[in-house]
Amino acid sequence: MDGEDIHKDNVLLGVTGSVASIKTAELVNLLEGANYSVRVMCTENAIRFFNPTELPVPVFRDADEWSSWEKRGDPVMHIELCKWANVLLLAPLSANTMAKIIAGLADNLITSVCRAWHYPARGNKRAFFAPAMNTAMWEHPITEDQVAKLTRTHGWIMIPPVEKTLMCGVYGMGAMAEPSTIVQRLRSTSATVQKIREER
Numbered sequence: 001m002d003g004e005d006i007h008k009d010n011v012l013l014g015v016t017g018s019v020a021s022i023k024t025a026e027l028v029n030l031l032e033g034a035n036y037s038v039r040v041m042c043t044e045n046a047i048r049f050f051n052p053t054e055l056p057v058p059v060f061r062d063a064d065e066w067s068s069w070e071k072r073g074d075p076v077m078h079i080e081l082c083k084w085a086n087v088l089l090l091a092p093l094s095a096n097t098m099a100k101i102i103a104g105l106a107d108n109l110i111t112s113v114c115r116a117w118h119y120p121a122r123g124n125k126r127a128f129f130a131p132a133m134n135t136a137m138w139e140h141p142i143t144e145d146q147v148a149k150l151t152r153t154h155g156w157i158m159i160p161p162v163e164k165t166l167m168c169g170v171y172g173m174g175a176m177a178e179p180s181t182i183v184q185r186l187r188s189t190s191a192t193v194q195k196i197r198e199e200r
Contacts, residue, residue, distance in 0.1 A: 009190055011036045012085035014110040017045025019167045020092035020132040020176035024050045027091060027179040028057055034183050039081065041109050043097065062108045078112035086125050087186065088117055091159070092132030092176040095143060102146045126189060130159040130182050135172030159185050 011031055015021050024040070031038045041060040042052060052059040065077045090097070090110070097110060106115040118125045129150065137143060138161060150156040159182050164175045177185075 009036050009087050009186075010085045011038050011087045011089055011186070012081055012113065013038060013040045014088065014090040014093075014097075014113065015040060015042040015046040015050075016090065016092060016094040016097040016110065017043050017048070018092035018094045018132040018176065019049055021046045021049035023092075023176070023179055025055060027182060028055055030179050030183045031186075032056070034187055036087075036186070039084065041081065041113065043108055043110060045094075060109060065109050065112070078106075078109055078116055081109075081113055082116050082118070087190075088113070088125070088127040089130075089182070089186065090114075090128070091130035091179075091182055093129040095131075095133040095137045098129075098131065098143070098146050098150070102149055127154075127156045128159060128182075128186065128189075129156055130176050131161050131174070132176035133161075133174050134166060134168060135170055135174045138172075138174035157185070157189065 013024075013028065013031070015024050021042075024042075024046075028038055028040065038057045039060065040052070040055060040057055044062060047061075052061070060077065060081065068075060068077050100107065100111045101114045104115060106112040117127060131138065131143075131147070133143070147158060151158055159177045161173055162175050162177055163171070163173045165171045166175055
């Protein structure tokens with residue numbers, strides 16, 4: 001992971017178990033086209049919806065956490081990924097993984113990264129999430145509480161879901177925002193951060 005341009009935004013994309021994971025390749029291509037350096041990590045449920053070997057960037061799975069570590073002093077995968085990235089993007093973020101993050105669980109690679117991530121209040125790293133879930137789950141009060149904690153307490157930036165016909169056939173709110181919308185939000189935030197740095 002050495003040798004990257006530290007002046008270029010390094011985006012660590014976390015893909016969780018939602019049908020919206022089928023848009024991962026499109027999202028990665030758009031991120032690279034916008035001059036982001038990209039690494040992908042995915043849950044085991046996420047790869048039900050896309051083939052990680054077809055992505056043009058490095059992809060890390062839960063098993064990689066241990067394959068890179070054999071003895072004391074060896075690099076720890078989720079810590080190394082946190083060091084490399086200055087932008088964390090969870091897209092799609094499922095209801096299940098959202099709940100795990102709020103509870104502070106670290107039972108897979110993505111949740112371990114989130115547990116170790118330096119939130120905005122602790123540094124200059126940024127964290128974004130694009131929720132994707134069934135309308136009934138999105139409108140549930142538990143989800144409302146969890147979104148509030150992520151955004152207001154921890155400083156994450158939400159890229160809101162959209163209303164459309166979902167995979168279950170129901171028309172409603174809960175679909176992940178389009179990849180182009182997600183990338184545009186990252187770009188606009190990066191521009192704002194850069195402007196603030198230049199004014200200091």
